[in-house]
Amino acid sequence: MNRFEVKHVPEDFLVRECVAVRLVQQEVATHQFWLLRKCGYTTMEAVRGIADELGVPEGSVGYCGLKDEDGVTEQLISIPITIPVDAVKRLEVREGSRWYYVQPYGFGDAALRVGQMEGNSFKIILRNLEGRHLDGFFARKKINFMFLNYFDTQRFGVPGGPHHSHLVGAAMTNGDWDDARQKLIELNSPESRLAANWSGASRDFFFQLDGRVRSFFPAAYASFMWNNELAGLVDATAMEGIHRMTVDGIDFTYLDDTSATAGVLSARYELPIKRYSFEDHAVARSASVRATVAQTVIEVAGRADDEYFQGRKRVELSFFLPSGSYATAAVRQLALQIA
Incomplete structure (x- = not known):
């Protein structure tokens, strides 16, 4: 890549x-x-x-x-x-x-x-490119792009810390509150400091948090399990062009061709995902679905010499993604398609 x-x-x-x-x-x-x-x-x-x-x-x-x-x-x-x-x-x-x-x-x-x-608009500068990339893949003004709709690593941790938010969520849904608080302390997130300074029961710590913060961790657990389901679908659908990688401790299975990604979409356009919430201090489970593949149109501009990497090029990409899709996941798959 x-x-x-x-x-x-x-x-x-x-x-x-x-x-x-x-x-x-x-x-x-x-x-x-x-x-x-x-x-x-x-x-x-x-x-x-x-x-x-x-x-x-x-x-x-x-x-x-x-x-x-x-x-x-x-x-x-x-x-x-x-x-x-x-x-x-x-x-x-x-x-x-x-x-x-x-x-x-x-x-x-x-x-x-x-x-x-509804979603998010992105404007991203890619750096350290070879000149041939601007004459090849990024020579087009617009790129129709499809990518596997993984939850990306931001869902599972913060920069500089272990990406284990899903482990906190798994412990919470299992009712193991001491283990959940210990794993949260190890995350090196802003909430980790709050957990480390808490002197009461671990269960009470989570239920005194803002509900949106509390729900983030079981949601991360559901996201991790859904990612595994999508990776299994890719393995079952694609015959070639499969790339496996680990990013911040999280495993992904990617494809290097848009047509192969379209094949995944054709096989299953969505997969079920579990939702967790805590009502009356007890875990409640519900079901939803998430698209297996996201699609966008990438506008290419800002082609220039890279001011940070001597002798290299930069390019600016602008695009919109629906709510829940990750630009970093899109860019990671884009990298596989740049010959």
């Missing part, structure tokens, strides 16, 4: 959440909407900081989806209308290369909720 660079600097990976919200006049609004721009913070970490600064419960700051800390991301958040606008305007944190701040967006009559968004 070609060793081009992704996320060489945070500004190389721009993400903007896409969600359609109805705006109302401030006089009849129940919530105010703000655009949260951040770098180096997870969504949950930034929301926790915003809630602390405003003196409101974490759950009262609404959001639609989780955005990586490893890049520059933009997403809407909702805050109760009872919080003075001037207090929100002052929200800005800068800690070295890590930062976040908010910009006014409008007013609404409902809080934002997880899963409400």
